[in-house]
Structures are given as structure tokens and as C-alpha cells.
Amino acid sequence: MSAAEEVVAEGHEAVEAVPKRAMTLGTGTSVVVLLLLIAVPLFAKNFVIFQLTQLLYLGLAVLALNILTGGSGQFSLGQSAFYGIGAYITAVMMEQFNIPYFLCLPVAGVLCFGVGFLFGQPALRLSGVYLALATFALATAMPQLLKLNFLEPWTGGVQGLVVTKPDAPFGLKMSQDMWLYYFTLVVVLAIYVASVNLLRSRSGRAFMAIRDNEIAASAMGVNVALYKTLAFGVSAAITGVAGGLSAIAVQFVAPDSFTITLAIQLFLGMVVGGVGWLPGSIVGAAFIIFVPNIAEGISKGLSGAVFGVLLFLVIYLVPHGARQLAILGQQLAGRLRKN
């Protein structure tokens, strides 16, 4: 390779620029996916429905990270902290104060927005690995903070808190799992549509300008500090809602469910799905839920190694994640249409 090429390649950023249009699926594909998401639970067993619910809310958490990293170019390893806060707020409100679950979620979102926005303030001065370390610190501190003694009357300390699963309303003849699935689907779809619109709006363009070149963005009049903290806040809010949904679905919260491992999983989900490609979030969530099971199936003792090898295969074959596959598919379809 010539030196000139290397110089060009050297400017490689943490996050590659994804064009605005390429962030979503086409209308046709979206409708098919939506119909599938609505139809599948009607024919599936309760356990499968539970797994699909899990897929949805983890996908939502990956989406939140995608908005932060793919949108504004900030890298976070601390998403598990916001996820945990959201889950705990939901659980505590439902169990200790008997507030209905659908009211808890927006509260969790708003409070997490506040936490994320505040955390974004000192994080403003950091970027790259430094920001990764700061968010990492938040993630490691969170399980310890949740165990604190004076919070114990609400949080149940190390024991955690059991959450009751809601019944289907209006006398609908539906299992609890199925109702929760559709409820989650509605919440996730609403947030997905809102996120797409956010990234296409003026604020979204500001995020992306900061991601591509912070100095140029500020020279064009973008309030860098405001939009960076805003991205943190929005991402934390969505992660909080995802955490709340998980608390209801799993029916249990405990400090050790929200460790750094969760943050790493969400990060892997984002990379596997394709950074900046929002539909990839679900693909990424599927990867982090199902691939460990597959690895376990291949070899019990070496499941971690098998998982690592599979992960390496994915990043060798498709370094840009599922988005690369989608682009390939699109090109293939275009070529077929031409012939």
C-alpha cells in the first residue's frame, strides 16, 4: 500500500459516518418486519414469547447506545448503570408505592435523562478512551451503590426486589407473557420512530456534525457542550426505559444484574448490529442473547472460547456489522432488478 493511502486511512475515526438515509430500513422491509413481530407470538410458546420480549428491550438498550455512539460519536461503557437505575426506579415504584407499570416507565425515562445529562457534564471534557474509562467507572460503581445500606428499605439491598408481572387489561384473553410482549413492542416501536425522527431533525444533524468533526461543528455554530450532554441524556433515558421493561419482564431486580458485563454486552450488540444503523440494534440484541447459548451447545467447558471465536468471525467477515449485510443485500436486489 502506498504511503498516501495509509495517510488517508489513518484518519479513521471511532465511528464511521453513516448517511442519514442509511440509518433505517426501507418502507417495504419495515412493514414485513413489523408484521412478523406482531404475528410470531400468536403461534409461539410462552418461553419463546419471553425471549422475544427480551430481544425487544435489549434491542432498545442497544438502540440507545447507538444514538449516543453512532449519533454523537461518544463512546460509553456505562450503559448498564442507566439500565440498572431504570430497572430499580420501575421496580421500587411498582412494589413499594403500588404505581401502575405503564406510569413507572416514563418516570424512569425522565429520571434517567436527568442522571445522564448530569453525568454528561463532567464527561464533556473527555473523549475516546478517557470517556470510556469514566463511563466504565460509573458502571463498576453502580452495583455497589445499589447495595448501600440507607437505600435498603426501598431496594431490598443485596437481596433485590421481586416484581409482579402485570395481567392483560380490559379482560383480554391473553397470557401475561403475551400481553407484556405486545406492550413492550408498542413502547419499543414508539421509541424507535421517535429516535429516527430525532436523528433526522436539527438536533440529530448537530449530533452527527459533532461526531464527524467537533471543531468544525462548533465553528458552524453548533453548541457542542449542549448537544453532547443532550445525547447522553437521551441515550440514558431510553436505556432507563429498557431497564424498566426488563425489570417487569424478568420480575426481579438485584444489584448484580447490572454489572459491567451487561454494558459490554450492549456494546458488542451495537458493534455486531452495525454502529449507527438503528435496525441493527435488534440484530445485535439477538447476537448477545442467542450466541452464548449456541456456544454453550457446541462446548460446555469452552463456551467462552467458542463465543470469542464466533465474535472474531463476525468482525472479520463483516467489520461493519449487520449493516454491511443489509447493504450487500440491497445491492444484490438492485442488480437482480436490472437484469
Added chain:
Amino acid sequence: MDLFTNQVLAGIATGAIYACMALAVVMIYQAIDHLNFAQGEMAMFSTFVSWQLMQWGVPYWGAFVITLAFAFVGGIVIERVLFKPLAKAPILTNVAGFIALFSIINSSAGLIWDFTIKQYPTPFGSSPFLGSQLISTHQAGMIGVTVLLLIGLFFFFQYTRIGLAMRAAASLPESARLVGINTSWMIALGWGMASAIGAIAGMLIAPVVFLEPNMMGGVLLYGFAAAVLGGLTSPFGAVVGGFLVGIFENLAGTYIPGVGNELKLPIALALIISVLVVKPAGLFGRHIVKRV
């Protein structure tokens, strides 16, 4: 006052380990601009290799030298086989690669040597150092080895051709290539050295935390923290950062009420974030000015 001196000395001793780990972190960071999340697992694996050698009857220092060679070659092989193809991939893809490597090494070590905790010998003995009750000879030995290592690295980078070539490759790859330095192999060399330094850290800390596949988790964290605190571009800073983190961790655990052992890590990290907010390049790091 006795308690205070005691805690500071104990902090310096554990700080020596963090300093070793931070040195390894900085070595790789200089070479490839990434934090290697699998560094701790690589060190753990090397430590297990030395333990296995000793089980087979190799004396301590023999095992030590063989392990260093193993770690050095292993680091180069990992770079050549796994990470060279990723050199042009986005940074986040590289991070995913490190996590995959972490998972592979951790799980393999668990399968080969299982997860039971093993005793690891110390070459220095565990009696009190020079008759004082404050630190043991092993702790003194850890400090000594770290200081020697730092001096060795200083001479290597300052006075040898290959050290100079490595520095050139890290700071200005294109220009280095123009004067005939094989930058690709310099990166591999950086991996090898980082891996060997990590192995030293692993073998020094194994008598303290005992030998098991997850032993390096906390140590690597503090190593990162120390490297970032000292400045990721400065090996000297990494060592100072390591000692500072060790001392602060011990003092915070002793004197700040309600911290204890549980909150030690978050407190140490909080300190580092506060330092970074004031001085974003770390204590001894160069501030890099970017052109638009």
C-alpha cells in the same frame, strides 16, 4: 501515625503491581493507539504457564525466563494472526476483538487449569523486610522489580536503535516508514513487550491474589486507571500513576468512613475522573493538538 505509614507502604507495594500493568497498557497504547482489554488475561495465562513449569520441576527463575519468552512470542503471534487483519477496521471493531480475545483466553485457562484457587510461590520470601513490620520481602521485591523494569525500559527506548525505531513508528508512522523502519513489525514488537511486561506483573501479583483464571480482573482495571492517571503517552507517568492509585486506594479504604473494601474501586475511579476533568491528558501525558 503507624497506621498511616503502614497503609502508605502497603499502597506502594500494591501500587508496584498496578504500575507494571500500567506499563504494559502504555506499551500497547503507544504501538496501536488502543487499550487492550485482554491484557490482564494474557498476563494471567502466562502466569499459569510459569506455574505449570514449576509443577514440572523447573526452578523459579528458569520458569520465569521461559515464561517471559513464551509471553513475548505469544504477544507477537496474537498481533500477527488476530489483530493485523483488523488494523484498518473501525476502532470499535478492534475493541470487540479485544473482548473476544479476553473471552477466549479466560475460558481456555479455565478448561486447562480449572477454576480452583492455587498457591503461587514467591522468590523473595514472605518474612518481614529488614526486620520492619511494615512490608514483607515480597512486597519490597515487587517494588524493586518494577523500578528495575522502568529503568530497563528507559535505557531501551533512549539508547538502543530498536527502541528509537519503535518510538519513531509510534509517533510518526509515515515518516518512520520513509526512513526504512518496518512499522508493522514495530507494532508486533510492542505487543510482544507489553505481553512480557504483563507476564512479569502477573507472576509478581500471583502470590498476593492467588492463581486463578479471574485473578487479573481488578488488577487490570487499576492498571488502566493508573495509565490514564499518569498519561497514556508516558511510561514514567504510568508508573507514578500506579503508585498513586495504590496509595490512594489503601488510604481511602482506611480513612474515609463508609468506604471499606466494597467502595474502594469506585472511589479510586472517581479520583481519576476528577483528575482527568482538570487535566484531560493525565498527569504526565502530552496534550495532542489536532488539526481540523
